[in-house]
Amino acid sequence: MYSFEEFLQWFFFSFPICFSPGPANIYCTDLGRRFGIKRSLPFVLGILTIVGAYSILAGIFSNFLMHEFSMGFKILRIAGCFYLFFLCYKLFNSSKKIKSSSDKEDKPPRYIEGVLFQMVNVKYITFAIMCFTQFLDLDEPSFYEILYLTIGNLTMSCCVYLFWLRFGKLIVTKYNSPRALKIQNYIFSLALFIVSILLTVESIKNLTSHI
Numbered sequence: 001m002y003s004f005e006e007f008l009q010w011f012f013f014s015f016p017i018c019f020s021p022g023p024a025n026i027y028c029t030d031l032g033r034r035f036g037i038k039r040s041l042p043f044v045l046g047i048l049t050i051v052g053a054y055s056i057l058a059g060i061f062s063n064f065l066m067h068e069f070s071m072g073f074k075i076l077r078i079a080g081c082f083y084l085f086f087l088c089y090k091l092f093n094s095s096k097k098i099k100s101s102s103d104k105e106d107k108p109p110r111y112i113e114g115v116l117f118q119m120v121n122v123k124y125i126t127f128a129i130m131c132f133t134q135f136l137d138l139d140e141p142s143f144y145e146i147l148y149l150t151i152g153n154l155t156m157s158c159c160v161y162l163f164w165l166r167f168g169k170l171i172v173t174k175y176n177s178p179r180a181l182k183i184q185n186y187i188f189s190l191a192l193f194i195v196s197i198l199l200t201v202e203s204i205k206n207l208t209s210h211i
Contacts, residue, residue: 010135010152014127018160022123025164026191032168035108044161046114048154051124055153058128059136059146085196092189128153 019025024047031040109117118124131153136145 006135010131010149013134014131014153014156017123017127017130018156019163021191021195023121023195024118024124025160026195027117028161028164029168029171031108032165033172034168036169037162037165039108040165042111043109043114043117044158044165046111046116047118047121047161048114048158049111050115050118050121051128051157052150052154054118054125054128055132055150056146058132059149085193088189088193088196092186124157 028040028044031043132146132149135149136142
């Protein structure tokens with residue numbers, strides 16, 4: 001991304017993908033709703049750690065990942081879907097613990113949980129590889145190109161996750177009765193479940209097409 005035109009191409013490619021509802025965005029919205037922005041930051045920092053790590057790895061190994069490791073990549077997508085189903089169950093089950101608006105919920109997820117979450121987030125893994133294969137010279141990748149794209153992806157991700165955390169906080173500010181909190185839990189767990197189903201179907205199709 002050496003020119004303003006290239007920056008615009010990257011931005012209009014990345015923003016719709018990063019901003020659209022996906023596992024991380026839905027979960028960040030729920031965390032902002034349940035724990036607020038400050039208490040959710042360790043989890044987000046864990047996510048951003050993997051965003052940076054995957055961006056660097058994608059920049060260096062995009063060509064290899066797309067061609068030599070395609071089967072392993074597809075299996076990793078399936079594993080990530082199973083983890084998302086576990087998060088759906090965890091979120092749905094937390095609704096049973098809400099008895100009053102003053103009740104304390106579970107502790108917010110830690111940094112390491114954010115790391116594990118993003119490690120198997122199939123949406124971001126796919127995005128990172130797509131981004132670098134689109135905007136990087138795969139034959140002779142430049143260190144500065146990888147650096148610029150990594151910084152861009154980190155900045156974009158940070159802004160998007162903070163937005164969704166804030167959005168979740170605004171929801172609970174207006175609707176914080178025990179009944180409303182339970183309904184919100186059901187809605188977010190359902191949204192995450194639907195996304196998990198769609199990603200699983202897509203991942204299985206990709207896997208079977210390889211066989």
